[in-house]
Amino acid sequence: MAINKKILELKKRREQVLLGGGxxxxxxxxAMGKLTARERIMALLDKESFNEYDLFVEHDARDFDMxxxxxxGDGVIIGTGTIHGKPVCIFAQDFTVAGGSLGSMHxxxxxxxxxxxxxxxxxxxxxxxxxxxxxxxGVNSLAGYGEIFFRNTLASGVIPQISVILGPCAGGAxxxxxxxxxxxxxxxxxxxxxTGPEVIKTVLGEExxxxxxxxxxxxxxxxxxxxxxxxxxxxxxxxxKKLLTFLPWSNTEKSIxxxxxxxxxxxxxxxxxxxxxxxxxxxxxxxxxxxxDSDFLEVQELWAANMVIGFGKINGGTVGFVCNQPLVLAGxxxxxxxxxxxxxxxxxxxxxxxxxxxxxxPGYLPGVDQEHAGVIRHGAKILxxxxxxxxxxxxxxxxxxxxxxxxxMNSRHLRADFVFAWPSAxxxxxxxxxxxxxxxxxxxxxxxDPEKMRKQKVEEYKEKFANPYVAxxxxxxDSVIEPAETRTMLIHAIxxxxxxxxxxxxxxxxxxxx
Amino acid sequence: xxxxxKTKSGTASxxxxxxxxxxxxxxxxxxxxxxxxxxTTLTKKFENRKFYKPADPKMILxxxxxxxxxxxxxxxxxxxxGEAILILExxxxxxxxxxxxxxxxxxxxxxxxxxxxxxxxxxxxE
Numbered sequence: 024m025a026i027n028k029k030i031l032e033l034k035k036r037r038e039q040v041l042l043g044g045g046x047x048x049x050x051x052x053x054a055m056g057k058l059t060a061r062e063r064i065m066a067l068l069d070k071e072s073f074n075e076y077d078l079f080v081e082h083d084a085r086d087f088d089m090x091x092x093x094x095x096g097d098g099v100i101i102g103t104g105t106i107h108g109k110p111v112c113i114f115a116q117d118f119t120v121a122g123g124s125l126g127s128m129h130x131x132x133x134x135x136x137x138x139x140x141x142x143x144x145x146x147x148x149x150x151x152x153x154x155x156x157x158x159x160x161g162v163n164s165l166a167g168y169g170e171i172f173f174r175n176t177l178a179s180g181v182i183p184q185i186s187v188i189l190g191p192c193a194g195g196a197x198x199x200x201x202x203x204x205x206x207x208x209x210x211x212x213x214x215x216x217x218t219g220p221e222v223i224k225t226v227l228g229e230e231x232x233x234x235x236x237x238x239x240x241x242x243x244x245x246x247x248x249x250x251x252x253x254x255x256x257x258x259x260x261x262x263x264k265k266l267l268t269f270l271p272w273s274n275t276e277k278s279i280x281x282x283x284x285x286x287x288x289x290x291x292x293x294x295x296x297x298x299x300x301x302x303x304x305x306x307x308x309x310x311x312x313x314x315x316d317s318d319f320l321e322v323q324e325l326w327a328a329n330m331v332i333g334f335g336k337i338n339g340g341t342v343g344f345v346c347n348q349p350l351v352l353a354g355x356x357x358x359x360x361x362x363x364x365x366x367x368x369x370x371x372x373x374x375x376x377x378x379x380x381x382x383x384x385p386g387y388l389p390g391v392d393q394e395h396a397g398v399i400r401h402g403a404k405i406l407x408x409x410x411x412x413x414x415x416x417x418x419x420x421x422x423x424x425x426x427x428x429x430x431x432m433n434s435r436h437l438r439a440d441f442v443f444a445w446p447s448a449x450x451x452x453x454x455x456x457x458x459x460x461x462x463x464x465x466x467x468x469x470x471x472d473p474e475k476m477r478k479q480k481v482e483e484y485k486e487k488f489a490n491p492y493v494a495x496x497x498x499x500x501d502s503v504i505e506p507a508e509t510r511t512m513l514i515h516a517i518x519x520x521x522x523x524x525x526x527x528x529x530x531x532x533x534x535x536x537x
Numbered sequence: 538x539x540x541x542x543k544t545k546s547g548t549a550s551x552x553x554x555x556x557x558x559x560x561x562x563x564x565x566x567x568x569x570x571x572x573x574x575x576x577t578t579l580t581k582k583f584e585n586r587k588f589y590k591p592a593d594p595k596m597i598l599x600x601x602x603x604x605x606x607x608x609x610x611x612x613x614x615x616x617x618x619g620e621a622i623l624i625l626e627x628x629x630x631x632x633x634x635x636x637x638x639x640x641x642x643x644x645x646x647x648x649x650x651x652x653x654x655x656x657x658x659x660x661x662x663e
Contacts, residue, residue: 226627226628227602227603227627227654227655228602228603228604228652228653228654229602229654244581245582300573301573301574301575301576302576303563303565303575303576303577303578327580328580329580349575349577350563350577350578351577351578351579351580352568352577352578352579352580352583353568353570353575353577354577355568355570359582385570385571385573385575386570386571388570388583389570390586391588391589392586392587392589395589453571454570454571454572454573456571456572456573457571457572457573460572
């Protein structure tokens with residue numbers, strides 16, 4: 024009997040806490056078009072798989088009459104559950120409890136689940152919806168943030184870390200997502216900034232709305248802080264689940280292998296690339312004609328679109344794609360596209376994901392703005408990440424591979440394991456026009472008809488050097504292949520690389536050009 | 538139609554050009570890299586990029602957004618290089634804006650109490 028009474032009491036206590044900030048606050052949250060923290064967890068995890076920890080945690084603030092207040096769960100829900108039947112750790116800030124503000128116990132719950140995910144080697148998913156530091160808790164609140172950032176860094180490259188921004192995430196709070204691997208944002212719901220519109224207005228006199236300053240679109244298109252953009256919370260959860268089909272659960276595992284499926288018949292690889300090297304095409308169509316089921320999950324689709332990165336399966340195993348996109352800015356390398364590719368390469372390398380690089384670029388984007396924005400430092404990141412990566416590295420040169428761009432895009436010289444080239448490949452020190460103008464300057468300027476001579480020399484150069492065979496003769500590429508052979512060759516290359524084992528010089532860590 | 542914008546460095550780069558493209562529905566433009574003209578699409582960031590202008594020491598711009606706290610001099614005053622013109626308060630700091638070259642202060646474009654953005658023309662030296 025006695026135990027039954029105690030069970031009843033437990034149930035009663037649970038019921039109270041499960042409501043978070045109470046009915047009114049929940050209604051307010053829903054009215055903003057947002058789900059509650061609990062609804063979000065349920066929507067994301069497998070049905071009935073959630074196990075909550077620290078349900079009865081209370082805040083420990085003692086100043087400003089805070090001791091009289093009850094904050095259920097201290098504004099954050101933590102626990103474990105499964106996605107695709109595999110365990111994940113999750114926390115969700117509860118905006119209905121004191122605006123999801125972060126106090127010391129709130130932070131301690133988050134760090135508890137972070138420690139758990141690192142120790143048990145499973146992905147961490149953090150749902151952010153918080154007004155920021157709990158001012159009444161002063162420096163204890165700052166300490167909490169610091170403890171979170173430290174753990175984000177510790178877990179980086181060990182377990183996949185996913186941040187979901189479903190509300191405000193401002194000030195220091197933004198640095199936890201920034202330290203994680205993938206940031207998901209939802210249109211009109213996500214807001215991220217270091218200093219908000221109010222501060223900017225009073226201090227600097229600049230007026231801007233929250234949406235324009237740090238809305239979902241801003242981070243998906245302009246800053247590159249976000250990796251996935253969705254129109255609704257539901258779409259966002261589907262994207263997270265999709266991403267997880269491509270990721271391993273930790274850096275000592277491989278991604279989930281699924282049954283191999285051929286690409287869809289509608290993607291005809293031989294007819295995608297136009298004959299004229301100056302005409303564009305969508306490199307994603309090439310990817311789709313290679314990967315299983317033509318299913319390609321693009322990462323950072325809206326930012327620096329001249330570089331395409333993302334995941335696909337080849338013969339059931341995950342592959343990371345890094346591709347120049349001739350459709351946007353002719354596929355040039357610039358500050359943003361270098362940053363985008365470099366970070367993705369490092370993610371793949373950390374998590375045992377083979378990298379396939381599709382090359383078609385005219386080189387680096389010229390311009391004072393690029394030079395002054397530090398394109399030297401940023402461009403160097405690509406060289407660094409490719410050179411440092413020890414996962415299988417496979418390159419397919421589709422068309423143009425000129426100059427520094429050729430070297431940067433996982434060339435043999437950066438220790439690519441396999442370099443293939445299509446017959447349309449042009450591997451040369453620079454574009455034919457430029458090269459001919461320099462090499463045959465004398466002939467052109469002294470000719471009776473310089474323009475005719477120039478054209479003739481450009482043709483001559485094209486004929487001799489704008490092909491894959493000069494590089495093939497040196498062994499810089501391993502095979503010249505037909506486009507239709509690409510998938511078969513990639514399967515072969517990945518199979519051969521299964522036991523790849525190379526060692527790098529001993530070091531504490533390198534110093535990448537940040 | 539091809540329009541050519543000359544950049545300050547003298548290199549011509551072709552932008553904002555509509556021209557036929559083999560990708561049906563997509564509105565392609567021309568981007569010149571080296572000596573080759575590529576058909577491609579441009580990004581917003583690229584189209585909105587600022588062309589480089591060398592700084593003119595006679596045009597005094599605000600290097601930080603803020604509020605004009607006090608103006609020390611009147612228009613038309615002959616000044617030595619480094620003399621104070623005004624105080625620009627920004628980020629709780631009082632920054633003294635000085636004249637970068639010796640000369641007559643031709644015009645002051647701000648008033649005391651005015652809040653100005655970054656790169657706002659404060660004053661002009663003759």
